Amino acid sequence: QVQLVESGGGLVQAGGSLRLSCAASGRTFSSSAMSWARQAPGKGLEWVSGIVSDGSDTYYGDPVKGRFNISRDNAKNTVYLQMNDLKVEDTAVYVCAVARLPRVFNSAAEYDYWGQGTQVTVST
Numbered sequence: 001q002v003q004l005v006e007s008g009g010g011l012v013q014a015g016g017s018l019r020l021s022c023a024a025s026g027r028t029f030s031s032s033a034m035s036w037a038r039q040a041p042g043k044g045l046e047w048v049s050g051i052v053s054d055g056s057d058t059y060y061g062d063p064v065k066g067r068f069n070i071s072r073d074n075a076k077n078t079v080y081l082q083m084n085d086l087k088v089e090d091t092a093v094y095v096c097a098v099a100r101l102p103r104v105f106n107s108a109a110e111y112d113y114w115g116q117g118t119q120v121t122v123s124t
Contacts (some may be wrong), residue, residue, distance in 0.1 A: 007020070
């Protein structure tokens with residue numbers, strides 16, 4: 001059974017940092033791109049960042065560009081999201097997802113597996 005478990009969320013003041021982790025189990029995902037998405041209260045799912053299967057290319061949504069950094073460790077079947085200079089508008093539930101292809105897409109339809117999410121709350 002495939003399982004994605006996110007961790008690392010929490011409450012942080014604006015300007016602070018958090019590092020999210022997403023550990024995958026049940027199969028190897030080294031041939032799949034992985035992404036992070038988020039959902040703020042009352043809003044739809046927003047794609048945040050993605051990384052190709054071998055980690056050589058990364059992509060970011062405009063709201064987080066320059067502040068967030070995605071990485072992965074295929075030996076550990078884990079993807080990370082380093083979030084710096086956090087803003088109140090970054091408050092959301094962050095979820096990780098595994099794509100069915102090695103390339104990154106910003107459409108939820110391209111992802112086969114999703115985690116349950118971890119809450120990130122940024123206060124003023």
